[in-house]
Amino acid sequence: MVQDLNGKFKKPALRKVRMSADAMLAALLGSKHKVSLDLRANLKQVKKEVKEEVCASDFILNKARMDSRKKMFETEA
Numbered sequence: 001m002v003q004d005l006n007g008k009f010k011k012p013a014l015r016k017v018r019m020s021a022d023a024m025l026a027a028l029l030g031s032k033h034k035v036s037l038d039l040r041a042n043l044k045q046v047k048k049e050v051k052e053e054v055c056a057s058d059f060i061l062n063k064a065r066m067d068s069r070k071k072m073f074e075t076e077a
Contacts, residue, residue: 021039
């Protein structure tokens with residue numbers, strides 16, 4: 001602690017300490033207990049769904065068919 005001019009105590013700023021989960025558990029529980037914390041093992045596996053994509057060729061073929069149908073209705077009327 002640092003003593004101020006007025007006689008009051010100032011708390012020093014705390015430093016950030018990077019610790020892994022295993023190191024933190026070892027520090028909290030002591031060296032007698034050995035616990036490994038594997039967070040990735042507890043995660044749920046999610047499968048990716050495959051989406052069907054619309055091909056441009058299908059659109060072009062459908063458009064060509066629509067033109068032929070349109071002509072069929074125009075000639076009858």
